[in-house]
Amino acid sequence: MTTTATTASPQGLAGLELAPDVNQPSWLEGARRVGLEWVAEHGFPTLKDEDWKYTRVGPILDVPFMPALKLPAIKLSGEMNHRLSPSAIDELAGDLGGTRLVFVNGYFASELSSRPTLPEGVTVTSLASVLAEDAERLEPFLSRPLPSQRHAFTALNAALAEDGAFIQIPPDTIVAAPIHLVFVADAGASPLVSSPRSVVLAGARSQATIVETYIGSGGVYLTNAVTEVVLEDGAQVEHYKVQDEADTAFHLAALHVRPGRDSNFSTHALALGAAIARHEVWVRLEAEGAEVTLNGLYLPEGNQHHDNPVLVEHVAPRCTSRQLYKGVLDGHSRGVFNGHIVVGPDALATDASQTNKNLLLSEWAEVDTRPRLEISTDDVLCTHGAAVGQLDEEAVFYLRSRGIPHQEARDVLTYAFAGEMVELIRVDPLRSHVESKIAERLRAGRVERLRAGRVEAGR
């Protein structure tokens, strides 16, 4: 097992140093050094950076974060840590059946995980165990910087990441049950940064469903996650992400996707938690005929800040990309949709669309929406649009005129706006879990009735 010793600094993330670790391969040590050097050279993003112009990272840099360490197994099973029991995780992250890998502060916790038998040849394990046993398998992913959208936080992840999930599906293999990756933050006395790094490799014509859930019970911590998904030709991957961190935490995540020829990738991101959250999706369409669907729903309230940068690069011909992001913003919260489609000169017959819709529930909530198209070829079909609005008072009156009390009428309409995204979730237990999370958000109980209505209508 590799363990990178790291020195904490009162300067927080900006002052972290790596200590040499003789156990790790030299290419990995080199990659870590490159990451840290990148941070030293370029610094952290500011509002002047085009991709960060609505998200101030100052509050994150002010915290003297230390890299999280792997907790000893005994602490996990002890009574002191009842928050970290399998049943507590069922409650917080939902029980989806199937394989579940649990990570505590970014480190794999096998005692909290369940690994039923998977189809032959399928690997679902921790990155650390692959690094320990067969590090070279990871060299193509960890030895080079992420090819685009590089910024200090992904560089920092490269420097610090020691664990995460490693999933490999052989060609022509179907994994029917969802593979659930649960990242739990167990905040300590001092603020910790966890740096999970996950790699998903879907072989040609394989099919899998991957769910990432981020939860935390409280305290100040930073999750700085990077997930990379590679689809070989004809692979189909359905990806979900539920960000339900503690409201006092920070969450920065990057999802990088490389779809193969005629492959199909979809992702659904739900943002509920964290004081500042940024979920970055970057897709590079380099192989002909790939289809990607990128959906997102963000529900900030109070003083939460949810940033959703999306970059889709159409390089190869005949690819399709669909983006639908919706925001429901309450209190003094702020939301950002920063979607960017780039269609290169060779990306003939590109079909790309981008839609962002926002519902403001309070007069103090704010949203910045910025759908952008950059097209360098003629033979394309591209659409984009953005909308920001309040609840339709005509509809509120319609419901009230039928006897539905005012607040309930507003809740029903709010849920209906968000519900379109929930309906797109194809993993039943995940959809129920997300429904109840949103119900909590939009005053408990009322959505129970909506759910009953859907079941009823489906008869």
Place this chain on the structure above:
Amino acid sequence: MMLQIENLHASIGGNEILRGVNLEVNAGEVHAVMGPNGSGKSTLAQVLAGRESYDVTGEVLYEGKDLLALSPEERAAAGVFLAFQYPVEIPGVGNLYFVRTALNSLRRQQGLDELDAIDFLSLAKERMGLVEMDESFMGRSVNEGFSGGEKKRNEIFQMAVLEPKLAILDETDSGLDIDALRIVASGVNALRNEGRAMLVITHYQRLLEYIVPDVVHVLVDGQIVRSGDKNLALELEQHGYAGLEQRADLTPSAEPVAAATP
């Protein structure tokens, strides 16, 4: 007396639309309110249902209580129902769920037990029959993608489930072809009873061939200028509103400018 409207004025953005409406409706009666475009018919319907965008003065007693003091949902709970001229489309809210939520909201406000899904479903199926509505509409979002006729049928279906005491039908005939009109009207007629009053607002006499009113009122320029029996509707059909508009100008309560017209 079920409904007693006295000197009702309503304006929006400083523009006075109702200018002293007086009207009385007894339980069991069907009253038609006819009038040209812009006469205030729909405003009257909206004000009675509790639309908050109007500045309203005057008095409306409903079963002896001050109707104007109640919120829209309280009016619904007291038995007032408005069939909208333009039913609102609500994407993402299932029709059946919507109607059940409405019924149970009314029942809660009335101190009754809520209906469970199974009891509600059998009630809904029965009432759908009244307006020959296909069950497939129940799983769809409220009014979304419905044709004009389907929307109007959906309004009458809701009325059949919610069983109001005072039903206000705002231009329920608009946008309906003759077959849809016949279906909607027979649904309405099936709901006529001694305890229920209806206010049928329409521009055309056509609807009143199917829903025969006890009393017809003519609303012109925000005031009721004439009332009579069902024959008044026929008279209007033959001569139009033009003659009546002149008469409105001559009524003592009209604007001074109008009164000065020779």
